[in-house]
Amino acid sequence: MLELLVSQALNGLVTGMSLVLVAVGLSIIFGMLRIINFAHGVFYALGVYLAYSLTQATGSFFLGLVGSALLTGLLGIVVEAGLLRPLYSEDPHYHLLLLFGLALIFEEGIAIVWGLEGRTTHPPALLQGTVDLGFTKVALYRLFLIAFTAVLVLLIWLFLRTTKYGAILRAGVEWPEMVECLGINIRRLFTAGYGVGVALAAVAGTLMTPLVTIEPLMGNSILVESFVVVVLGGLGNFRGALFGGLFVGLVMNLTAIVSPEFSNTVIFVFMAAFLLLKPEGLFGGKGVV
Amino acid sequence: MLELHGVHTYYGKSHILHGIDLQVAEGEVVTLLGRNGAGKTTTLRSIMGLTPPRRGEVRFCGKALTGMRPYEISRLGLGYVPENRLIFTELTVLENLTIAWRPGHPWTIERVLDTFPGLAARRTHRGRALSGGEQQMLAIARTLVNGPRLILLDEPSEGLAPLIVQAIKALLLELKREGVTLLVAEQNLELCLAVADRHYIIDQGVIRYQGTTQDLRRNRQVQEAFLGV
Numbered sequence: 001m002l003e004l005l006v007s008q009a010l011n012g013l014v015t016g017m018s019l020v021l022v023a024v025g026l027s028i029i030f031g032m033l034r035i036i037n038f039a040h041g042v043f044y045a046l047g048v049y050l051a052y053s054l055t056q057a058t059g060s061f062f063l064g065l066v067g068s069a070l071l072t073g074l075l076g077i078v079v080e081a082g083l084l085r086p087l088y089s090e091d092p093h094y095h096l097l098l099l100f101g102l103a104l105i106f107e108e109g110i111a112i113v114w115g116l117e118g119r120t121t122h123p124p125a126l127l128q129g130t131v132d133l134g135f136t137k138v139a140l141y142r143l144f145l146i147a148f149t150a151v152l153v154l155l156i157w158l159f160l161r162t163t164k165y166g167a168i169l170r171a172g173v174e175w176p177e178m179v180e181c182l183g184i185n186i187r188r189l190f191t192a193g194y195g196v197g198v199a200l201a202a203v204a205g206t207l208m209t210p211l212v213t214i215e216p217l218m219g220n221s222i223l224v225e226s227f228v229v230v231v232l233g234g235l236g237n238f239r240g241a242l243f244g245g246l247f248v249g250l251v252m253n254l255t256a257i258v259s260p261e262f263s264n265t266v267i268f269v270f271m272a273a274f275l276l277l278k279p280e281g282l283f284g285g286k287g288v289v
Numbered sequence: 290m291l292e293l294h295g296v297h298t299y300y301g302k303s304h305i306l307h308g309i310d311l312q313v314a315e316g317e318v319v320t321l322l323g324r325n326g327a328g329k330t331t332t333l334r335s336i337m338g339l340t341p342p343r344r345g346e347v348r349f350c351g352k353a354l355t356g357m358r359p360y361e362i363s364r365l366g367l368g369y370v371p372e373n374r375l376i377f378t379e380l381t382v383l384e385n386l387t388i389a390w391r392p393g394h395p396w397t398i399e400r401v402l403d404t405f406p407g408l409a410a411r412r413t414h415r416g417r418a419l420s421g422g423e424q425q426m427l428a429i430a431r432t433l434v435n436g437p438r439l440i441l442l443d444e445p446s447e448g449l450a451p452l453i454v455q456a457i458k459a460l461l462l463e464l465k466r467e468g469v470t471l472l473v474a475e476q477n478l479e480l481c482l483a484v485a486d487r488h489y490i491i492d493q494g495v496i497r498y499q500g501t502t503q504d505l506r507r508n509r510q511v512q513e514a515f516l517g518v
């Protein structure tokens with residue numbers, strides 16, 4: 001029983017940390033651009049496929065990871081600067097429609113380029129095998145994933161919290177016009193923020209690939225789960241993304257011990273409860289970091 | 290240094306400014322007086338490019354600002370202290386100043402903290418922990434370290450207790466002594482008469498009066514008609 005508990009808790013951390021990356025990206029984008037990035041899931045899936053092909057081409061999982069993050073981020077920059085920016089002055093429904101449309105186009109694009117059949121991959125050779133914790137064995141790759149995302153999240157936090165650019169970003173989230181009146185080109189900053197946000201989704205997806213089946217629609221369930229995360233934590237908030245992500249990951253995996261069927265439903269129960277009782281989320285309205 | 294020629298500004302379909310003409314010379318302190326809703330903020334926003342004029346022209350140091358974005362206008366040397374201060378509440382006092390600081394002018398962060406001892410004492414506090422008066426001081430300090438050649442100040446005394454307004458007055462006089470060029474939008478006539486050389490009065494988006502401090506002080510008729518004094 002303890003073994004099962006520990007192993008499911010670890011799985012919870014794995015799912016949770018990946019969700020944290022997705023939710024941090026969503027939050028950065030929402031904080032700066034005030035839009036909910038409905039194309040986030042499809043950037044996640046695209047990142048996975050790009051990494052898959054890059055890994056096959058180069059033989060290196062890490063080149064695939066970095067290359068996919070860069071390419072996805074670049075595409076995000078093009079989408080923000082070319083398509084979203086002209087719509088900011090319009091009715092908010094326009095970006096919703098645009099993002100939904102883009103998501104459908106990308107999904108179809110992925111299906112056309114890579115096909116519909118599911119694929120599986122293995123962790124890189126360096127990270128295969130298990131680690132013996134004494135009372136139970138754990139896949140090394142899962143531990144790597146938890147550690148890697150934890151370091152990444154810490155670096156993002158340090159960037160936001162201690163650097164001048166981080167401070168400009170936090171300032172821009174609160175009063176974009178004022179930041180611009182200090183001589184800072186805030187639009188360029190926002191474009192970069194969108195790029196970084198979707199690149200994080202690509203990283204999250206790529207890290208999960210050795211553990212799941214790759215298929216064109218894989219971004220959809222992630223998008224829904226990350227919405228639960230930001231409802232619990234409060235959208236546009238770093239701490240919210242962190243705690244919300246870990247919470248959702250753990251709850252899903254621990255519920256699966258008792259009832260696998262219920263594990264995907266239980267998070268929506270929490271979401272409904274939060275929407276009714278604390279709609280701003282745990283950390284809503286408490287700043288960005 | 291700053292000239293507005295026939296500036297017309299709209300919010301959507303509503304026509305707010307009806308051909309504003311206004312000049313500020315280097316080293317001058319000029320005020321833009323007017324009741325609530327007269328168009329003071331809109332005038333300053335038109336200058337900064339936040340709500341660009343639909344007709345007319347704003348020139349700064351001989352250069353037309355038409356079509357420029359606010360960050361470009363700021364880089365030319367226009368500083369803006371907005372109504373409601375817009376302090377970055379999640380940033381510390383020092384961070385508020387650090388992100389605004391630009392090199393190449395005498396207002397370093399150290400100097401500004403010397404000028405505002407109240408802020409120096411609270412340098413590690415977050416913006417949201419400051420009182421209204423401190424936030425106003427920080428908003429002015431933030432614009433000073435940005436190194437502008439002319440500062441647009443929107444209602445610096447708004448919502449502040451009389452004692453704090455006196456502190457703001459002393460600060461504006463000190464900035465004037467230092468040779469800082471200011472365009473101050475205000476409703477507080479007494480403050481304006483104490484700090485400025487020249488005044489414009491705006492009402493319903495039209496400049497109704499311009500004159501020197503001496504002239505405006507004597508002109509009860511104008512004061513009553515447009516300021517409700």
Ligand SMILES: Nc1ncnc2c1ncn2[C@@H]1O[C@H](COP(=O)(O)OP(=O)(O)O)[C@@H](O)[C@H]1O
Nearest residue numbers: 300303305323324325326327328329330331332
């Ligand atoms: N964002 C806005 N949209 C529409 N009308 C506005 C907006 N801001 C101000 N106004 C209107 O423009 C007029 C001038 O406002 P403003 O420039 O803020 O005046 P002041 O700063 O002198 O109090 C007012 O009638 C006000 O109602």
Ligand SMILES: [Mg+2]
Nearest residue numbers: 329330372444
């Ligand atoms: Mg105003």
